[in-house]
Amino acid sequence: DVKVTQSSRYLVKRTGEKVFLECVQDMDHENMFWYRQDPGLGLRLIYFSYDVKMKEKGDIPEGYSVSREKKERFSLILESASTNQTSMYLCASTYTTAGNTIYFGEGSWLTVV
């Protein structure tokens, strides 16, 4: 079974803190994605990566950065957390070739106070 694991299920951080959200997949997927999910807005793409050390901005990259030093791991970094970054964050991964299912992690609920 494919597994996409997000390191933290629930986090509470203070405004201004640096926050790391880790995502690991065990299927040698080339593509990995970070989304945030907010009511009424669906899943919005923050960043994605199609290979090690490669990254592309999504629709809402401001205030976020990412790191992909190894194929299996894709990290989302909030350089200086703000209250408007309180949200659910979802990581996903898949192969590059067409038709493959996207697999999601369980999500990380981040509250910034």
Next chain:
Amino acid sequence: AQKITQTQPGMFVQEKEAVTLDCTYDTSDPSYGLFWYKQPSSGEMIFLIYQGSYDQQNATEGRYSLNFQKARKSANLVISASQLGDSAMYFCAMRRFGNNNDMRFGAGTRLTVKP
């Protein structure tokens, strides 16, 4: 950027009836795939059905079928014989293939099945 539109924030359906959830998309890429996911209150994302842009026939998976109208850029999900367990959020998504492998989602439709 590509855009996915789900115009129905909420839908109600009677148990055992069929329901259609709307999805339109906007892209100029010739190669793409369309997905539908279900998200129950537990939060997990459950893959339902996939349609490739070059597929000639509409995709079907059990009680789910995808009404793909390429010229109109629509990819509606049809759920037949609704069950109480179908109550959930449903997301339409599009993935581009080729130079760009991004994947974007619509805002979602909350489906409630009434007994």
